Amino acid sequence: MTNQLYTDLTQIYDLMCADIDYQEQCNTAHRLFKLLGNGGNAYLDLACGTGPHVEHFLGLGFLAHGLDLNGAMLDRACMRCPKASFFEMDMSSFRFREQYDLVTCFLYSMHYCYPEENFRNALQNAFNALKPGGVLCFDTVDKSTIANDEGIKHHCIFEGANFEFQSRWAYPGQGDELSLFIDICRTYEGEQQFWHDQHRMLAVSVPEVQALLESIGFSVTVFERDFSRLIPWGSESGNVFIAAVKAS
Ligand SMILES: C[S@@+](CC[C@H](N)C(=O)[O-])C[C@H]1O[C@@H](n2cnc3c(N)ncnc32)[C@H](O)[C@@H]1O
Incomplete structure (x- = not known):
């Protein structure tokens, strides 16, 4: 990829x-872990x-x-996190002897696992990497709700240069391929520099993800992807946050 x-x-x-409010995202995962998890x-x-x-989970006292x-x-x-350990691996193929109590994956990154076999492998690997009673939390988007619009734009100033960012999804309405386009423009002293990138990601539906997780052995609860409060998914919006628990 x-x-x-x-x-x-x-x-x-x-x-x-x-x-992005990372603190809010972490607080939501932490809250779900306290409600559903094994206390590890x-x-x-x-x-x-x-x-x-x-960084946030280190601050909450986790071995991160x-x-x-x-x-x-x-x-x-x-x-950023000298007290944490990091592994350079593909989540579709990682294997660990060590197990964890809470596994997360944010910013729709699970969709990078393409094709579906890789997506399934990543979920299976997360299951294998969890201790009994452990929780997997991740966000996902339903292919049927991709608006094919301008997506999200924002800009900022850094070291005297103006940066404009745009990220958007594109889905042709059929097939298993979702594209993420990222465009960046840096302007410094009148000169512009551009980056344009297309990422191939997996297009899935929320019920498909739920069924995959259950076939692996998880108990699944689906919430709206609203990190300011916990709301059960109403099946209309396509942005969800999933808590999947491995039985103890
Ligand atoms: C959009 S960034 C999200 C980073 C972080 N989760 C966040 O919320 O800021 C996507 C990240 O996924 C990583 N990535 C993509 N495919 C991956 C894979 N198969 N296994 C592990 N990491 C992957 C990329 O290297 C990149 O760091």
């Missing part, structure tokens, strides 16, 4: 995500990127670990 953008833009990745403190974040969630395919992202994560 193409992962080059994350290597090229590691320096400004955190700027691109400046509007071993944490693993899949596709951890530069480590924002790992991160896994990512991209070494440049992990270098930043290591600098």
Whole structure:
């Protein structure tokens, strides 16, 4: 898969995500873990990127670990969280002897596991990596609700340069391929620099994800992807946050 953008833009990745409330995301996963989980403190974040969630869970007293395919992202994560451990691995194929109480995967990163066999393998690997009573939390988007619109835009100033970011989904209405487009424009002293990247991701529906998780052995609860409160999924919105529990 193409992962080059994350290597090229590691320096400004955190700027691109400046509007994300990581604390709120972590608080939601932590709250669900306290409600549904086994009370342990071993944490693993899949596709951890530069480590924002790992940092928060360290702060909550967890033994925190991160896994990512991209070494440049992990270098930043290591600098950010010297007390955590990081693994440069593909979540579709990782195997650990150690097990964890809480495993997360944020920012729709589970969809990077393409095709469906890889997606299934990632969920199975997460199941294997959990202790009894452990919880997997991740966000996902339903292919039937992709708006094919302009997506999310924001801008910021960094070291005197103006950065404009745009990320959007595109789904042709059939098939298993969802595209994520990321466009970045940096303007400095009148000169512009552009990055354009397309990521192939898996298009799935929420009921398909739920059925996959249950076939692996998880008990599944689906919530709206609203990190300000816990609301059971009403089956209309396509953005959800899933809590999947491995029986104790
Ligand atoms: C959009 S970033 C999200 C990073 C982080 N979860 C966050 O919320 O800021 C996606 C991350 O997924 C990683 N990634 C993509 N495919 C992966 C795979 N198969 N296994 C592990 N990491 C992967 C990329 O390297 C990148 O760091």
